[in-house]
Amino acid sequence: DADVTQTPRNRITKTGKRIMLECSQTKGHDRMYWYRQDPGLGLRLIYYSFDVKDINKGEISDGYSVSRQAQAKFSLSLESAIPNQTALYFCATSDPNKFEAFFGQGTRLTVV
């Protein structure tokens, strides 16, 4: 099984709809992240969480919200999806001892 699992892997939704992307990890790390990837822009940080009670905005949090339901679960919501939120979304968790981040396989979201 993958260390970081994202669901769904692909989703097409309509403008104005609410959608939730889910992420779970089995690494046992406290730190979790949500990024979006757009061609030519790399990955940009949306939100990050250092434990269940600690949620922080990243550089592009407008239009998004998150929920940290447990150490292993971190969900990203689009309350009212718009077409420019079409992107590839990645969840990650990081190891504070080894410094590296572990990424999920990504969720490809299309807003029409």
Place this chain on the structure above:
Amino acid sequence: AQSVTQLDSHVSVSEGTPVLLRCNYSSSYSPSLFWYVQHPNKGLQLLLKYTSAATLVKGINGFEAEFKKSETSFHLTKPSAHMSDAAEYFCVVSDTTSGTYKYIFGTGTRLKVLA
């Protein structure tokens, strides 16, 4: 504040020739630096990391990178390109000394390997 600049958005090399992907960083603290690779329609895989130990870091698949503080660079190299190296590569900086632990990505370099 931290930032990463990948100096080339696209690099093309012939199979069997050396690969050089360039990365410059900016960080107020002692940074940790990483290279990740993304093959088409795949997730992100860690190639190698620098975390204040040896400045020459060896990674998987024959890649290596050298941390040069005076030049604020962390270029990725490989002596001989293989067709399977064709992918997008991301340089990443993380400020692990201040406790923020955010991972800041460069915009990526797409490597094309010609037969």
